[in-house]
Amino acid sequence: MRRGQLHVPADLFDSAACALAVTSEDGTLVQTNARFSEWLGFSAAEQCGKRFQDLLTMGGRIFHQTHLAPMLRMHGSVTEVKLDMLHRDGHKITVLLNGNKREQADATVYDLALFGTTDRDKYERELLNARNLAEALLQEKTATELALQQAQAELREAYAIAQRRALFAEQMVAIVSHDLKNPLTAIRMASDFLSRSERTAKERQLLGHIGQSSERAQRMIADLLDFTQARVGQGISIKALPLDLHGVIHRTVDELRVAFPKATLEHHAEGHGDACLDADRVQQIIGNLVANSVAYGDLQRPIRITSRLGVGGCEVAVHNHGAAIPEALLAGLFEPMTRGTDQGSDVRSVGLGLYIVRELAKVHGGDVAVSSCATGGTTFTVTFQNT
Amino acid sequence: MDLRQRNNVNIMGTGASTLVFSHGFGCNQAMWNYLAPHFLERFRVVLYDLVGAGLSDLSAYDKDKYSTLDGYARDLNQIIDAHAAGPVILVGHSVSAMIGTLADRQAPGRIAAHVMIGPSPRYIDEDGYIGGFKRSDIEDLLDTLDSNYLGWSSAMAPVIMGAPDQPALGEELTKSFCRTEPDIAKQFARVTFMSDNRQDVIGLATPVLILQSTDDLIAPVAVGEYLHSVLPNSTYHLVDNVGHCPHMSAPQACAAAMDSFLAPWAAARAS
Numbered sequence: 238m239r240r241g242q243l244h245v246p247a248d249l250f251d252s253a254a255c256a257l258a259v260t261s262e263d264g265t266l267v268q269t270n271a272r273f274s275e276w277l278g279f280s281a282a283e284q285c286g287k288r289f290q291d292l293l294t295m296g297g298r299i300f301h302q303t304h305l306a307p308m309l310r311m312h313g314s315v316t317e318v319k320l321d322m323l324h325r326d327g328h329k330i331t332v333l334l335n336g337n338k339r340e341q342a343d344a345t346v347y348d349l350a351l352f353g354t355t356d357r358d359k360y361e362r363e364l365l366n367a368r369n370l371a372e373a374l375l376q377e378k379t380a381t382e383l384a385l386q387q388a389q390a391e392l393r394e395a396y397a398i399a400q401r402r403a404l405f406a407e408q409m410v411a412i413v414s415h416d417l418k419n420p421l422t423a424i425r426m427a428s429d430f431l432s433r434s435e436r437t438a439k440e441r442q443l444l445g446h447i448g449q450s451s452e453r454a455q456r457m458i459a460d461l462l463d464f465t466q467a468r469v470g471q472g473i474s475i476k477a478l479p480l481d482l483h484g485v486i487h488r489t490v491d492e493l494r495v496a497f498p499k500a501t502l503e504h505h506a507e508g509h510g511d512a513c514l515d516a517d518r519v520q521q522i523i524g525n526l527v528a529n530s531v532a533y534g535d536l537q538r539p540i541r542i543t544s545r546l547g548v549g550g551c552e553v554a555v556h557n558h559g560a561a562i563p564e565a566l567l568a569g570l571f572e573p574m575t576r577g578t579d580q581g582s583d584v585r586s587v588g589l590g591l592y593i594v595r596e597l598a599k600v601h602g603g604d605v606a607v608s609s610c611a612t613g614g615t616t617f618t619v620t621f622q623n624t
Numbered sequence: 625m626d627l628r629q630r631n632n633v634n635i636m637g638t639g640a641s642t643l644v645f646s647h648g649f650g651c652n653q654a655m656w657n658y659l660a661p662h663f664l665e666r667f668r669v670v671l672y673d674l675v676g677a678g679l680s681d682l683s684a685y686d687k688d689k690y691s692t693l694d695g696y697a698r699d700l701n702q703i704i705d706a707h708a709a710g711p712v713i714l715v716g717h718s719v720s721a722m723i724g725t726l727a728d729r730q731a732p733g734r735i736a737a738h739v740m741i742g743p744s745p746r747y748i749d750e751d752g753y754i755g756g757f758k759r760s761d762i763e764d765l766l767d768t769l770d771s772n773y774l775g776w777s778s779a780m781a782p783v784i785m786g787a788p789d790q791p792a793l794g795e796e797l798t799k800s801f802c803r804t805e806p807d808i809a810k811q812f813a814r815v816t817f818m819s820d821n822r823q824d825v826i827g828l829a830t831p832v833l834i835l836q837s838t839d840d841l842i843a844p845v846a847v848g849e850y851l852h853s854v855l856p857n858s859t860y861h862l863v864d865n866v867g868h869c870p871h872m873s874a875p876q877a878c879a880a881a882m883d884s885f886l887a888p889w890a891a892a893r894a895s
Contacts, residue, residue, distance in 0.1 A: 262873065263839075263866035288866075290841070295757070296764025299817075300772065302842050302868040303650030303718075304802045310872050311654065311801050319771040321764075358771075365770060 256332070256351040264288035264306070267346060276332075276353065278325030289349065294321040294329065305336075309347060313338040319354065319361075331358040410465040414458045421458075424451045445498070452496050456524060460589040463521075464573060467596040475515040475600050482512040482519070482551055486544040489520045490527075497531045501539040510546035514621060518597050519553065525590040526555035526617050534615065535559035550603075550622040558614040562607070570607060571595040594619065627706050631672040631699060632679040632797075635707055637664035641736070641889040642708040644670045646700060648718030648742070648868075649816045650804075652678025654797040655717070658875040663882075666890045670707050674720070675699060676808040678797055685808055693719070693819055697726035704734060711736035711889050715882075717871060718742050718842065719816040725824050736889065737831040739882055742843040742868050743851055745821040753822070756844045762817045769809050825854055832858040833885040835878055837865040859885055 250257060251271035259268040265288050274281055277292060290301045297320045308315050318334045332351040339346050428447040436444065467473050483506035490504040523542060530540045534557030543554045562570065573592040591605075594617070598605045603621040627633060634653065637643075643663055645656045653671040660669055673680040674696055689695035700723055704712050714724040714735050721743030728735045747755045748762070804812070832855045836848030845862075852860040861881040865874040883890070 294764055294768075295761035296766070296768040298841055299757075299761065299765045300768045302840075303648070304772070306867055307651050307655055307869050307872055308802050310869075311657075311798055320768070361771070 255353075258289060258349045258351070260289050260347045260349065262345050262347070264290050264301075264347075273351070276324075276330060276351070277322060283325075292322050294323060297321050305334075309336055309338060319358065322351075331355050407465050410461055414462050417458055418455070421451050421454055449496055449498075453528075456528070457589075459521070460525070460593050463593045463596065464589045467593070468573065473593075473596055473600050475518050475597075477513050477515050477601065479511060479513050480516050480519075482514070482544050482546055482553075485516050485519055486523060486542060486553060489523045490542050493524060493527050497527065500527075500531050500534075500536050502527065503539045503541045505541060505543045507543060508546040510548060510551060512546060512551045512621065514551075514601060518601070522594050522597050522619055523553060523555065525594050526619075529590055529617070530555055530557035530615070533557070533559065533562075550620060552603075552618055552620040554616055554618040556614055556616040561611045562609040562615060567607065567609070571605065591617075627702055630675060630681045630684045631703055632681075633703060633707055634671045635668070636660075636671075637667050637669035639663075639665075639667035639710075639891040641711045641713060641886075641891070642668040642670055642704075643886075644672075644700070644704060644708060644712060644714050646672070646714060646716045646720035646723060647674065647677065648716075648720050649812060651802045652797055652800065654678070654801050655869065655872055656715075657798075659871040659878055662875070662879040663886075667713075667886075668709055670703065672703055674723075674812075676812060677804055678800065682805060682808070685805075687811065690811065691815060693723050693726055693815060693821070694730075696720075696723045697730055700724065700727040701731050701734065713737045713739060713886060713889060715739040716741065716743070718744070718868065719819075722819065722821040722824070725821060725828060728828060728830055729824055735830060737833070737885075739833045739835065739885065740851070741835045741871055741878065742837060742840055743834060744843040744847045745825045745851065746819075747817045747842075748820075750820075753850070754844070754846050756841070756847065757817065762813070765813055765817065766810055769806070769813060773803075773806050822854070825851060828855055829857055831885075833882065834858055834860045835870060835881060836860065836862050837867065837870045837874075838862055839866040840868050842868040861885075 253270055253272060256273035256276050257270040258266055258273055260266055265286065266284050269281065269284055274284065277284075279287075290298050290306075293301060300320070305315060305318060315334065315336045318336075319331065320334055321329045321331055324330055331354050333354045335350045335352075337348045339348055425448060428444050428451070432441070432444050432448075463473050487504055487506070490502050494500075494502050527540060527542065534540060538558040541556045543556070545552045545554070571591050571594070573589055595605045598619045598621070601621050603619060605617060605619045607615065607617050609615040632653070643660075645653065645660055647653050647655050652673045656671055660671060663669055676682065676685045676690065686695070689698075700714075704727070712735050714727070714737075716722075716724040716738065718741070721738065721740035722745060724735065724738050724740070725745075728738070744755060746753060747757045748759055749755050749757065832851075834848055834851055834855070836843070836845060838845065848860065848862075852858050863870045863874055863877045863881065865877070867873055871878050
């Protein structure tokens, strides 16, 4: 039997499990099956003269004109095109369309097969939505990453600027300190030289003042250098070596007696053991703590310096009698630029001493503690752990 | 950037004047297969794909550049400068009629005449102007585009089931006919259907042939008549045709109307 629309048994055409339509080249419906009418709600008579594209939504009609019709003409077929058709009552029916061009003796016709795809359409829309969401999230993530990169770049720049400033401050303090050392050394050498000749008591006293003051100025400069290094620079560096702690403290106390002739300094050595510390820095710790006791303690009574060696570690302590440190000051005592009381303004430096003591203790892996009461006096204890 | 590659430029035919064919939204230069061969003996013929369409270089697709039709118009002028010889007649389908208008405005005098097939300067109805569409219709189209990649995502597999007679132009072009990268398709749809080029066409003095289909959903008769009324040097020709592509479905009628319009520029037919 010859194939052709007129020769397909009518019941098979009508009862097919999909909607079928034959249109002329311009889309006019020539023949449709019962399923087609059933799905779209139009009777065969109502469909008469209608064009296939007239049954689409507006978006579908534009798509038909710009894609579907040119493709059918060019390729002779289209497959799996998803379209929304309009039911007679206005609601949308989503269909998949396959179409084929067929040349007849007198005209060209298009065979169209439509498959309902409502559920699959929902699924595909969910996929599309998920994809769009994923794309939006990706875009958001990209934007966030960009902002983060920008923030990081700004941070890096700010850090670089801060580092340059810190370096500059450090260098400036180093230069100033260095430049101050020379005139101070000259003053000390000159006063030493003068002391060697015969002097009156008054002259000796004045020369003593000159010597002590220049030593104090040197300590202040050393503190300033350390402070700058600890606070804005690379940190204080130490060279820890095994040492005889009692001996080092003994010599230090001897030297401090010269620096603080008005004070009575006592050294107590307790226990035996090893210590591995930076000797110069230990001297600096004791020097700062004793200077502190001289400034704030009762100079009528001795200042006691204790060096203590033990199995777990070692410690040095400086004790003085006198008024207790006010409670309010204790918490911030080791912060820089902290002064005990106004009384010390003429005998103390800018308040870096205790801060540097703590920093020095820390770089040795230790710490500093203070206890203070009116009856027992004030004790600073620096503890070093053996490692 | 090699223009030929960027826009998949194809040059054929011989003549003292050049016909540049510019396709519309949706497809590629293969849509000229039914009409262009008619002119090969009398004209130099230049065919090309808009960037983003057909076999153009997709890496040249710049979202910003092609966010308005001006980007396409700049491309067209570059192609004319590089590949046209003698007087240039632009044959533009649909949105390309407006791309040609913008190219003419950018470089006045370079285009000698326009053949506009199914042109529309404004698709959306507005203040007494009837373009034929509402904004929601365009959203609906974008939705339909979203549902139909036409084989794009399946790695360019040909969708041809039957094997109808393939016209002469590259097989690849017909295979990939109407197949566009989804994001590009959507942006081009927006740019095409949201644009308003009425101020660009009004008063354009270049000779224009308007080929208007009798029944065209995309560019209704009222729009063709509007264009005829605002283009002072225009010839209005109604083609008995249903649909937006008379150059595909009624090529003889189009060719006949063009022959008479193009007579001043046509070389004598080789005998």
